[in-house]
Structures are given as structure tokens and as C-alpha cells.
Amino acid sequence: MEKQILNILNELVEGQKKIDKLMESQKKINELVNSQKDLAENQKKIIAQLDSLDSQVKENTQILKSLEHKADVNTAEQDRMSHDIAEMNGNLNGIRKDLMQVELITASNWSDIVKLKAVK
Known part of the structure; x- marks a missing residue:
């Protein structure tokens, strides 16, 4: 009978070890589940x-496309302004030539006036 009790106790101890292993496995599974939840979050x-x-x-x-468009617009405006300045420069040179002609003609007229006054 002692042997039977000893066998039963041994079986209980083995069963408890298995339960402990299962509990440890369950604990690891719970940790993995929690880790998985954390990963999902x-x-x-x-x-x-x-x-x-x-x-x-x-x-x-x-914003970048808008800025690129604005840069294109600014470049076009600068090109137009450069063209306008070149045109104005050409006009200014023409005016200078015309003014020089006016000065020459005015000088000639003054010369004629002086001659006419001298004849009188």
C-alpha cells in the first residue's frame, strides 16, 4: 500500500511538473499575445x-508646383521687361539723334538770324 501511495505521489508530482510547464507555456503565450497587441497598436x-x-x-x-509656376511667370515678366528696356534704349538713341539734328538746325537758324541782323 505504501508503494501505491508512493506511486500516486510520484504521479501527482509529475502531474504538478506538467501543470507547471503548461502554466509557464501559458504565461509565455500571454506575453506573446500582449506583444502582438502592442505591435498592432x-x-x-x-x-x-x-x-x-x-x-x-x-x-x-x-506648394512646390505653385512656386515653380510663379518662378516661370517671374521669368516671363523679366524677359518682357528686358525686351521693353531694349526697345526703350533704341527709342532713346533715336531721340538723341533727333535732338542732335534739332541742335544743328537751331544753331544754323541762329547763324542765319545773326547774318540777317548784320545785313540790316
């Missing part, structure tokens, strides 16, 4: 951040 946060970055990139792209 972090993944959601990363996705939200990526969505935010995507929106920011789209906004920045629109």
Missing part, C-alpha cells in the same frame, strides 16, 4: 503617421 500609429506624412507631401508638392 504601434502599426496603427505608424499607419496614421504615414497618412499624415502623405498628406504633408501632397501639400508640399502643391
Whole structure:
């Protein structure tokens, strides 16, 4: 009978060891589940951040396109202004020539006036 009790006790001890191993395994599984939940939450946060970055990139792209357009407009305006300045410069040179002609003719007229006054 002692042997039977000893066998039963040994079986109980072995059963307890198995239960302890199962409990340890269950604990590890719970830790893995919690880690998986944390990873899922972090993944959601990363996705939200990526969505935010995507929106920011789209906004920045629109701003960049707007700035590029503005730069093109400014370049066109500068080209037009350069053309206008060149045209004005040409006109100014023409006016200078005409003014020199007026000066020559005025000098000639004064010379004629002096001659006429001298004849009188």
C-alpha cells in the first residue's frame, strides 16, 4: 500500500511538473499575445503617421508646383521687361539723334538770324 501511495505521489508530482510547464507555456503565450497587441497598436500609429506624412507631401508638392509656376511667370515678366528696356534704349538713341539734328538746325537758324541782323 505504501508503494501505491508512493506511486500516486510520484504521479501527482509529475502531474504538478506538467501543470507547471503548461502554466509557464501559458504565461509565455500571454506575453506573446500582449506583444502582438502592442505591435498592432504601434502599426496603427505608424499607419496614421504615414497618412499624415502623405498628406504633408501632397501639400508640399502643391506648394512646390505653385512656386515653380510663379518662378516661370517671374521669368516671363523679366524677359518682357528686358525686351521693353531694349526697345526703350533704341527709342532713346533715336531721340538723341533727333535732338542732335534739332541742335544743328537751331544753331544754323541762329547763324542765319545773326547774318540777317548784320545785313540790316
